[in-house]
Amino acid sequence: MNKQELIEGIEAVPAHNTRTRPWIDKRVVLDLIRLLDEPQKVKIPQCVADWIEKCKTFKHFTVSLSFALQPIVWEENNLSDKCIDWLMDANNQNTFARAWLDGYEVEEEKRYLVRFKGLDKDLEYLNFKHGHVWVFSDNIENEEYRTCHTRKELEEADFGWVFDCPGVEIEEVEE
Incomplete structure (x- = not known):
């Protein structure tokens, strides 16, 4: 409902006249206002x-x-x-x-798994150990390791080159 439709809706609400002014049901007006479209963020x-x-x-x-x-x-x-x-x-x-x-x-930033080809299966993924250290491990995220990274996180750690390296496989992760 837009503003004009709201005005028309309120004008259509039945009013009961008293000596000083018309009276309308507040609940009806509030229900109409709740239908008013708010701009979406x-x-x-x-x-x-x-x-x-x-x-x-x-x-x-x-x-x-x-x-x-x-x-x-x-x-x-x-x-x-x-x-x-x-x-x-x-x-x-x-x-x-x-x-x-x-x-x-x-917007949610895209997150990526970074796999280095040709490494041991248990050590082929780039992980961030929550002690601020980058390590190679598996792709299982837990309380100790973050396995999915944003482009910004990778670039700030000087790993931006992985996106252009043929020896690295980048997989976009669906949240």
Whole structure:
């Protein structure tokens, strides 16, 4: 239900006249309001969410919104190439505005299993031991090892090259 349909619905609610003003059933009106469509939150990448939050800390709302879409400001704030590519895509302009105005949800990042070909079966997967150490182990995730990694996690640990290496098999994991 949109705003106009809500207004028409409330106008159609029967009213009982009293001396001072008409009376309508509050429950009926509340039921109509519950049918009103709220804007759905759009999904955006984490880097864009971070950029929106940073921009909203600028002193003036209108200035920060206009700055948020300026390429020179992106460069001054060292935005990642991924974030800049997303912001430059004309199809994302409306999504960015909706995220700014109505809120957003962060897209789940793709996660990957990284298997090194030709290694012992029990030691062929790249794992992150929760003590901040990368190790080779099997593909069974447990409280000690994380076996599925985001591209960002791999790149930050200098493992970005695995995506281009013929000796490494990358499997996207469905959550």
